[in-house]
Each structure stands twice: as C-alpha cells, then as structure tokens.
Amino acid sequence: MQTIQIDRLNKHFGKKQVLFDINLSFERNQMVALIGPSGSGKSTLLRHVNGLNIAAEGDIRINGLALLSKGRLSKNVRQQRAKIGFIFQQFNLVNRLSVIDNVLIGALGRLPKWRAYSRTFTEAEKRQALLCLERVGLVDLALQRASTLSGGQQQRVAIAKTLMQQADIILADEPIASLDPESAKIVMNTLQNIHQEDGKTVIVTLHQVDYARRYCPRTVALKQGVVQFDDATTLLSNAFLNQLYGSEAQLEEVTEASTSFANVVLSQ
Numbered sequence: 424m425q426t427i428q429i430d431r432l433n434k435h436f437g438k439k440q441v442l443f444d445i446n447l448s449f450e451r452n453q454m455v456a457l458i459g460p461s462g463s464g465k466s467t468l469l470r471h472v473n474g475l476n477i478a479a480e481g482d483i484r485i486n487g488l489a490l491l492s493k494g495r496l497s498k499n500v501r502q503q504r505a506k507i508g509f510i511f512q513q514f515n516l517v518n519r520l521s522v523i524d525n526v527l528i529g530a531l532g533r534l535p536k537w538r539a540y541s542r543t544f545t546e547a548e549k550r551q552a553l554l555c556l557e558r559v560g561l562v563d564l565a566l567q568r569a570s571t572l573s574g575g576q577q578q579r580v581a582i583a584k585t586l587m588q589q590a591d592i593i594l595a596d597e598p599i600a601s602l603d604p605e606s607a608k609i610v611m612n613t614l615q616n617i618h619q620e621d622g623k624t625v626i627v628t629l630h631q632v633d634y635a636r637r638y639c640p641r642t643v644a645l646k647q648g649v650v651q652f653d654d655a656t657t658l659l660s661n662a663f664l665n666q667l668y669g670s671e672a673q674l675e676e677v678t679e680a681s682t683s684f685a686n687v688v689l690s691q
C-alpha cells in the first residue's frame with residue numbers, strides 16, 4: 424500500500440493556479456527530495472499533504488485513508504495529521520520553553536483532551552522525550568531554553584518532536600535553508616538516520632541539488648506547479664537542472680551551495 428497517494432491535485436490562490444494536476448505516490452520508507460525554483464509550489468504541495476490547505480480539486484490518501492477528497496478536508500483530518508510530522512524552515516519551537524517541553528508537545532495530538540489542555544505528562548512520557556532527544560544527539564541540552572540553541576540544534580529538536588509524535592511520515596519544508604553547511608549536514612544525517620532505522624517516509628524540500636543527490640534516492644521536481652521529473656535522483660542531469668532552474672542566477676545559487684556542501688563533506 425502507498426503511504427501517500429495524491430491524485431489530480433489542482434490548487435488556486437485567487438485566480439492564480441499554483442498546482443496543476445499533481446499525481447504522485449510515495450511508498451513506505453522512502454526518502455524523497457522535492458526540488459524546484461522559488462515559487463514552483465513545493466511548500467504548497469507539502470502543506471496539502473499535511474492537511475493545512477484545501478484545493479480546487481484532488482484527493483490525498485494517507486495510509487489508505489482519505490485526507491482530502493475532491494479538494495475538501497476529510498472529517499478525520501486531525502487523526503490523519505497525527506501521523507504526519509511537519510518540520511519548518513524556521514524550526515517552530517516555543518522559545519520560552521525548555522528543549523524537553525518542546526519535545527513533549529509532540530505527544531499532545533495523541534493524549535486525551537484533558538491532559539493535552541493541562542499539559543500534564545507522565546514520567547514515562549518524559550523518559551520517552553529524553554530518548555527522542557538522545558536519538559538526535561541533544562539529551563544533554565534537555566533542560567535548556569529552546570531559544571538558547573543554535574539553528575541546527577533547534578532543527579534537531581523539531582525532529583525529536585516528530586519522533587515523540589510517533590509520526591509515520593515526516594514532511595520537512597526547507598529544513599536546512601537557514602543553516603550553515605556543517606549544521607545542514609548534521610540535520611540531513613539525522614533525518615536520514617531516522618528514515619533508515621525507523622522506516623519512516625521522509626519528504627524534504629531542498630534548494631540545493633547536491634543534498635538531494637547525497638541523501639534522497641528519489642527526487643520529484645516541480646516547475647510552475649507542474650511535476651517535471653519523478654525518478655531516481657541519479658538520473659538528474661545538468662541539462663535538466665539548467666532547464667528546471669532556468670535563469671543562470673538561480674542555477675549559480677544552487678551550485679554555490681553545492682560547492683560549500685562539497686567542501687564540508689570533503690573536509691570530514
């Protein structure tokens with residue numbers, strides 16, 4: 424069975440159509456890069472898979488159950504979303520809370536309402552949150568305020584939160600866009616490790632193609648809301664990337680980022 428099945432997804436913002444007849448399926452345990460120039464619809468597509476957007480038309484099924492039917496959110500959207508962890512470019516942590524409290528927030532969706540409202544956690548849940556932090560290498564910082572962490576560390580806390588959530592699917596929207604190459608590498612290694620060891624499906628939007636080449640066996644490329652490529656990442660050619668990114672300026676940006684990435688990798 425497909426973990427995520429997207430059929431005939433069409434999205435408009437006002438009169439502007441931004442996704443055109445998207446048909447994609449993702450099997451369990453895939454790590455997939457979503458690439459494309461700025462404004463091509465990558466974030467909009469991910470937000471639909473997380474049930475954050477409605478569409479003009481289209482169906483999305485998660486583990487066989489409807490999330491979006493004919494563009495409308497299903498009644499079970501809350502249940503469906505509980506299985507999906509979402510990682511944002513800007514980390515999305517509560518700065519004034521400790522690192523462990525941020526991770527515990529990941530459990531709220533599966534707790535009884537009264538405990539979610541009162542934010543009462545059991546000792547077992549706290550131990551579990553510590554284990555999640557251990558997985559991302561940050562257990563020593565559990566009691567520190569989230570705001571005192573570096574960007575890369577905050578992103579790893581966000582990943583620990585999806586582990587606490589027990590999400591089957593992790594959608595990461597430009598998780599490394601605001602990080603230096605070394606931190607970006609650690610965050611991508613963490614996502615890869617969770618994908619490989621826990622068998623989670625990971626879809627990650629990336630601006631730098633070399634990260635897709637290194638971490639994601641499959642790539643989906645979008646341009647102006649249309650899927651241009653959906654295949655093994657090894658089949659991405661420079662000629663195709665030239666056509667995808669169009670302007671030389673954007674391609675240079677992608678290549679420059681790749682060069683600094685390569686330098687970091689080579690210096691290991």
Ligand SMILES: Nc1ncnc2c1ncn2[C@@H]1O[C@H](COP(=O)(O)OP(=O)(O)OP(=O)(O)O)[C@@H](O)[C@H]1O
Pocket residue numbers: 436441459460461462463464465466467468
């Ligand atoms: N809430 C919104 N209201 C109106 N238009 C929007 C909204 N969100 C996105 N868009 C438009 O939809 C198109 C796709 O945007 P989206 O953010 O999905 O692209 P992207 O590929 O993720 O871009 P980037 O790489 O720059 O983040 C763009 O033209 C954008 O301006």
